[in-house]
Each structure stands twice: as C-alpha cells, then as structure tokens.
Amino acid sequence: MFKIPFLDLPPLRAAAGTVRLPGSKSISNRVLLLAGLSEGQTLVHDLLDSDDTAVMLASLKVLGCQLEQVPGGPLKVTGIGGRLVNKDAQLFLGNAGTAMRPLTAALALLAATQGGAFELAGVARMHERPIGDLVDALRELGCEIACLGSEGYPPLRLSGPSRLRLAEPVRVRGDVSSQFLTALLLALPLVATQDVVIEVVGELISKPYVHITLELLKRFGIEVRADGWQRFTIPAGSRYRSPGEVHVEGDASSASYFVALGAIAAAETPIRIEGVGSASLQGDVRFVEAAQAMGAEVRAEANALEVKRGAWPLKALDLDCNHIPDAAMTLAVMALYADGPSTLRNIASWRVKETDRIAAMATELRKLGASVEEGPDWLRVHPLRAWKPASIHTYDDHRVAMCFSLAAFNGLVTDSAVPVRILEPHCVAKTFPDYFETLFEVVTARPEDIPVLTIDGPTASGKGTLADEVAHELGYVILDSGMLYRATGLAAHRAGLDLDDGAAVAAIVPAMDLHFRKGRVTLGEEDITDALRAEAAGLMASQVAAHPQVRSALNQLQLDFRRVPGLVADGRDMGSTVFPDAPLKVFLTASAATRAERRYKQLISKGISASMEGLRADLEARDARDKGRSASPLKPAQDAQSLDNSAQTIEESRDLVLAWWAERRPF
Ligand SMILES: Nc1ncnc2c1ncn2[C@@H]1O[C@H](COP(=O)(O)OP(=O)(O)O)[C@@H](O)[C@H]1O
Numbered sequence: 001m002f003k004i005p006f007l008d009l010p011p012l013r014a015a016a017g018t019v020r021l022p023g024s025k026s027i028s029n030r031v032l033l034l035a036g037l038s039e040g041q042t043l044v045h046d047l048l049d050s051d052d053t054a055v056m057l058a059s060l061k062v063l064g065c066q067l068e069q070v071p072g073g074p075l076k077v078t079g080i081g082g083r084l085v086n087k088d089a090q091l092f093l094g095n096a097g098t099a100m101r102p103l104t105a106a107l108a109l110l111a112a113t114q115g116g117a118f119e120l121a122g123v124a125r126m127h128e129r130p131i132g133d134l135v136d137a138l139r140e141l142g143c144e145i146a147c148l149g150s151e152g153y154p155p156l157r158l159s160g161p162s163r164l165r166l167a168e169p170v171r172v173r174g175d176v177s178s179q180f181l182t183a184l185l186l187a188l189p190l191v192a193t194q195d196v197v198i199e200v201v202g203e204l205i206s207k208p209y210v211h212i213t214l215e216l217l218k219r220f221g222i223e224v225r226a227d228g229w230q231r232f233t234i235p236a237g238s239r240y241r242s243p244g245e246v247h248v249e250g251d252a253s254s255a256s257y258f259v260a261l262g263a264i265a266a267a268e269t270p271i272r273i274e275g276v277g278s279a280s281l282q283g284d285v286r287f288v289e290a291a292q293a294m295g296a297e298v299r300a301e302a303n304a305l306e307v308k309r310g311a312w313p314l315k316a317l318d319l320d321c322n323h324i325p326d327a328a329m330t331l332a333v334m335a336l337y338a339d340g341p342s343t344l345r346n347i348a349s350w351r352v353k354e355t356d357r358i359a360a361m362a363t364e365l366r367k368l369g370a371s372v373e374e375g376p377d378w379l380r381v382h383p384l385r386a387w388k389p390a391s392i393h394t395y396d397d398h399r400v401a402m403c404f405s406l407a408a409f410n411g412l413v414t415d416s417a418v419p420v421r422i423l424e425p426h427c428v429a430k431t432f433p434d435y436f437e438t439l440f441e442v443v444t445a446r447p448e449d450i451p452v453l454t455i456d457g458p459t460a461s462g463k464g465t466l467a468d469e470v471a472h473e474l475g476y477v478i479l480d481s482g483m484l485y486r487a488t489g490l491a492a493h494r495a496g497l498d499l500d501d502g503a504a505v506a507a508i509v510p511a512m513d514l515h516f517r518k519g520r521v522t523l524g525e526e527d528i529t530d531a532l533r534a535e536a537a538g539l540m541a542s543q544v545a546a547h548p549q550v551r552s553a554l555n556q557l558q559l560d561f562r563r564v565p566g567l568v569a570d571g572r573d574m575g576s577t578v579f580p581d582a583p584l585k586v587f588l589t590a591s592a593a594t595r596a597e598r599r600y601k602q603l604i605s606k607g608i609s610a611s612m613e614g615l616r617a618d619l620e621a622r623d624a625r626d627k628g629r630s631a632s633p634l635k636p637a638q639d640a641q642s643l644d645n646s647a648q649t650i651e652e653s654r655d656l657v658l659a660w661w662a663e664r665r666p667f
C-alpha cells in the first residue's frame with residue numbers, strides 16, 4: 001500500500017495481463033458477522049484484508065468470538081452461538097457502514113433479550129451518515145437505542161433488557177440505503193422465536209445487495225421467505241448453522257476499475273480479471289453490461305472476466321445506475337473518453353456514502369478540465385480532450401481514488417498527455433489495499449513519460465539513503481545502480497576473470513541471473529546482498545565500472561528500471577549518461593572526512609570492523625578512479641543541482657530534494 005501524501009500517475013498508454021481481485025467487502029463483512037453469530041467453527045477463505053473488515057474482526061473479538069488465522073490459509077471463526085459472552089462493550093467501527101448497520105441491529109436485539117450495554121462509534125464521517133431509519137425500526141421492535149450525538153446518527157448506545165414486540169411486522173424504509181434492511185435480515189434470526197415479518201416502506205434500492213444477504217443467510221441455514229422485494233419473513237425457530245467453510249468471492253465493485261481499464265486501454269490483448277464472473281452473487285458484476293454498452297468487449301467465465309477495448313472512443317451512455325451504485329462511479333471517469341455526454345441517473349445514494357460522491361466526482365472531474373452537470377440524483381459528464389494536470393482530492397473515499405486512476409490514460413485521446421496526482425492514495429485500504437500495486441503490474445507507459453529523479457555523487461555521500469527516502473515519499477521504484485556494478489564485479493571475480501579485461505567481464509553480463517526483490521539481491525539461487533555491501537565489492541565494482549564495454553552491457557538493465565509510477569536512480573552517471581532527460585538531477589557531495597566517518601559508523605553498526613584512515617584512503621582512491629576514468633567519469637551533469645549535505649541531516653536533504661522535485665511537477 002502507498003502510505004504517502006500523494007501518488008503521481010504518469011500518462012499511461014496500455015494495459016494487459018491478469019489481476020486477481022481481493023475478496024468482496026460486502027460478502028466478507030456479512031460472512032464474518034454470520035460466522036460470529038453461529039454456533040461452532042467456520043473456515044472463511046479469501047477474506048478481504050482491509051480497514052472495513054479489520055473493524056468487524058476487532059468487534060467480533062470484543063464480543064467473544066475466537067479468531068484464528070491459518071497461516072497462508074483461511075480464517076477460523078468460532079462463533080458465540082447467539083449468546084452474549086461480553087455484555088458491556090464499546091466498539092469503534094471506523095467508516096464501515098457494512099459493520100455499523102448490522103452490528104447495531106444484532107447488538108440491539110441481543111441486548112434486548114439477554115441484557116447488556118453497547119456503544120457503537122466511528123470516525124467523524126460515520127457520525128454524519130444517517131442510521132435513523134434503522135434505529136426507528138429497532139425501536140419499533142422494542143429495542144432501547146440512544147443516539148449520543150445527533151438524533152438519527154451514530155454514535156449509538158444500545159441497552160437492555162427490554163421486551164421485544166415481534167408479533168407486528170417491523171417496517172423499514174428501503175429508499176435510502178438497503179443496508180438497513182440487510183441489517184435487520186442478518187440480525188432478526190437471533191430472536192425469531194416466532195415468525196418475524198419485515199415490511200419495506202418505499203421502493204427498495206440496491207436490491208442486488210439484499211440478494212447477497214439472502215443468499216448468505218441461506219448458506220448459514222436461514223431460509224427467509226420473500227414476497228417480492230416488499231415483505232420478508234424470517235421463519236420461527238430460525239437458527240444460524242455454520243456451513244463449515246465459506247469462500248468469499250472477489251469484489252465485483254473492485255472489478256469495475258479493471259473492466260474499465262480493459263475497455264479503455266487493452267487494445268491488443270485482454271485484461272483477465274479473476275475472482276468474479278457470470279456466477280457472481282454480487283450485483284455490481286452487472287457493471288460489465290454498462291461497460292459493454294460503452295463499447296467494451298467482454299468474455300465471461302464463471303469466476304473470471306476477460307475485457308478488451310471494442311469501440312474507441314467509448315460510446316456515450318445514459319443509464320439508471322440504481323443496480324450498480326458503487327461501480328457506477330467508474331462510469332463517470334470512463335465518460336471522459338466517450339463520444340458524447342454521458343448521464344448517470346438514480347444515484348441519490350451517492351450523497352450519503354463515504355463522502356457526498358456526486359459532489360466529489362463533479363468537483364474532481366472539473367479539475368481535470370471536464371464539463372460536468374449535477375442534480376440531486378444524477379450526474380452528466382462531457383467528454384474531455386483538453387486535459388489539465390490535476391491533484392485529485394479523494395475525500396477518504398477509496399472509490400474516488402481508484403476510479404480517478406483511470407484518468408491517467410488521457411494520452412489515448414489527446415496529444416498533450418498529462419499526469420494525474422491522487423492525494424492520500426492509502427484511502428484504497430478500505431477495500432483494496434494493493435490497488436495501485438495491482439494496477440501498476442498490468443499497465444505500461446512510454447519511458448519518456450515516466451519521471452526519473454537521479455542522485456549521483458561520490459561514495460558514502462548518502463546517495464543510497466537519500467534515494468530510499470525520496471523514493472519512499474513518492475512511491476517510486478528505486479535503482480541502486482552501484483549494486484549492478486558490484487554484482488558484476490563479484491560475479492566476474494567468482495568466475496576467475498581478470499577484472500581489468502573489460503571485454504571478458506562485459507561478456508558475462510547477459511547471462512547474470514540477477515534479481516532485486518524487497519531490498520535483497522540474488523544471483524542465481526544465492527542471496528548476495530551482504531557480500532555486495534562489503535567494501536571489497538565496492539572496489540571490484542569501481543574496477544569493472546571503468547570499462548566502456550561493461551557500462552554499455554549494463555545500460556539496458558538500468559533503463560529497464562524506468563517503470564510506472566516513476567524512478568529514483570542513484571549512482572555516478574545516472575543524470576549525465578543513463579537518464580539524460582530526468583527532470584531533476586541531484587549531485588550529492590560531502591567532505592571526504594564526513595564521508596569516511598559515515599562509512600565507518602555504517603560498517604561498525606553492522607558489526608564489520610574498519611579503520612577510519614583505511615576507509616578514507618579507500619574512498620579517495622575510489623573517487624580518483626571514478627573521476628579519472630574516460631567512460632562516464634564521476635562528474636555532475638550539466639543541469640544537475642549540487643547538494644553538499646556535510647552539515648545536513650538526512651531529513652533536511654530529503655525535504656530539500658522533494659521541494660526541488662515539487663517545483664518541477666505541473667501540479
Ligand atoms: N545527510 C546525512 N547526514 C548524515 N548521515 C548521512 C546523511 N546521509 C547519509 N548518511 C549516512 O551515511 C551513510 C552512507 O550513506 P549511503 O547512503 O550508504 O551512501 P552512498 O550510497 O552514497 O554510498 C549511511 O549510514 C547514512 O545513514
């Protein structure tokens with residue numbers, strides 16, 4: 001996950017490959033609650049790991065459920081069998097509607113029948129999301145509920161015992177959020193000593209989510225009788241029975257970004273999306289039909305989709321989106337690539353989601369330059385051809401962040417492509433913590449569009465440290481080019497080659513089986529990270545680096561690191577030779593005394609013995625060789641910014657470089 005203030009997406013051009021979706025949020029939290037209320041054990045496979053499931057899990061634990069993660073396997077949930085273990089608890093539910101609503105219903109009913117006191121609270125936005133209709137329905141049933149802030153909103157206090165009135169049908173509004181009905185359906189089996197009837201008042205929205213609820217209840221042994229979508233009966237004597245094992249489907253709303261990606265950018269080979277398909281329970285899988293109407297070519301298997309671009313530009317759309325409320329946000333961004341204005345209708349529920357999504361989408365689309373009209377329950381988006389680089393505010397709303405990533409394909413409809421900045425990208429953790437990593441796996445950009453920041457300088461000036469810090473802050477890929485020279489030196493040495501024979505050393509480069517993963521370097525099967533860090537490897541590197549043949553043999557390997565979303569490259573000639581078009585080139589220096597001292601401390605802290613004088617002599621010899629060689633000698637690129645960090649802390653250097661970087665970005 002990118003836990004950084006912003007993530008800049010360079011102009012993207014194409015997409016291909018396979019993505020595996022994380023588990024559905026709606027199914028995960030429903031299954032967890034049902035497993036938690038059931039008697040016995042349930043093995044939950046493919047559970048979504050996200051903010052919203054984390055708050056549900058934390059609550060179940062407080063309520064006395066036992067949770068055990070089988071390493072690399074399912075989560076084992078041992079339920080409370082409908083009997084309260086802990087009758088007095090405070091639960092924090094973040095911004096998770098899928099936890100707040102059903103837990104309110106379940107705990108209100110349990111408190112009424114078994115006694116207890118529960119406080120349910122969330123983040124500030126959760127306290128602005130209405131829950132009054134559910135509270136009213138539960139009070140009608142005889143539950144005691146106090147709204148601790150504003151009437152009709154969380155935080156709530158649920159207490160009991162109190163006498164329940166189950167003989168009369170309980171009435172709940174269906175036209176604001178179907179989650180109120182879902183909450184009652186999930187919870188009422190707890191008290192179904194007689195038939196309990198729920199009547200929906202008003203037209204029920206988001207029916208597919210209620211369908212998921214009914215299907216999952218069935219798997220947990222509860223056969224609800226439904227009369228149309230207006231009246232539901234929970235039969236007397238209903239009891240949750242664990243099915244033993246449950247597999248959570250991939251998240252169909254999350255699939256929408258990749259379906260859209262295929263429609264926009266998979267011109268050659270399709271994007272394959274695994275985890276949802278034609279057999280999916282989730283209503284949002286019908287997003288596929290909307291994407292097809294806009295031109296996507298889709299092939300559906302039971303549990304996978306393959307999507308390719310069909311019509312281009314996309315075809316404008318006028319759609320009632322009531323059946324795909326969450327996924328429909330993606331259509332608003334697809335509309336930018338259409339051949340006319342697109343209208344999304346019947347989306348009033350957007351106004352009470354993580355943020356007011358109609359207002360948010362309109363505001364952010366306009367920042368890109370789009371012309372947008374909005375009404376109480378509709379949004380019209382006009383196609384965009386003159387794009388502006390924009391900083392997209394994400395309102396702590398995962399879906400805003402994910403759907404605006406698709407704006408980075410603007411280069412497919414304009415000659416002057418622009419990057420897109422996504423603020424607070426970690427908000428995707430709500431449903432898809434690795435969304436951007438997954439996206440980056442399947443998209444490509446033109447190398448010249450991918451920004452590079454270079455840091456060159458003499459040994460122990462702090463290049464590696466600064467590069468790590470800056471790359472981390474920007475979410476960029478890192479190239480420690482010295483490691484490539486070190487690995488080449490080491491491999492040549494081990495092969496018994498004369499390190500002064502440039503042609504012989506260069507000849508082994510193509511066959512080097514070198515991999516960089518998670519800060520470790522492997523050569524073939526062997527982890528050579530520590531060997532590479534030794535001073536001896538640095539000297540060997542400097543020796544082989546003097547040969548033009550070796551430098552050119554390593555050139556393409558270095559260029560291959562220029563990957564989405566951007567690159568920070570450190571070495572000797574990153575700015576002067578390898579990435580001459582980098583928008584920011586830093587030449588980092590520090591006095592020889594400072595550098596020798598830093599290297600000394602670095603080695604000592606790793607338990608490697610060293611002498612200050614020896615180190616200084618080595619580094620001066622290495623500097624002399626690096627500066628004096630004819631091939632790519634160590635010297636600042638013409639347009640480099642010099643930085644002497646002798647008297648600076650690491651943070652000061654980092655912040656200065658980030659400030660220079662900010663000056664060069666178009667946002
Ligand atoms: N600005 C700085 N101030 C103090 N120490 C630093 C600074 N930059 C780096 N260092 C320290 O100096 C040591 C050498 O830095 P390193 O990044 O390995 O250098 P290089 O990659 O240039 O050889 C590290 O232990 C690092 O923590």
Ligand SMILES: Nc1ccn([C@@H]2O[C@H](COP(=O)(O)OP(=O)(O)O)[C@@H](O)[C@H]2O)c(=O)n1
Pocket residue numbers: 458459460461464481482483485486538541542543545546570571572573574622626
């Ligand atoms: N881009 C690069 C990177 C390293 N090198 C060579 O590789 C040696 C080791 O590089 P490094 O960056 O790992 O070394 P330190 O600066 O960490 O000591 C340097 O002394 C250079 O001779 C190079 O020539 N060009």
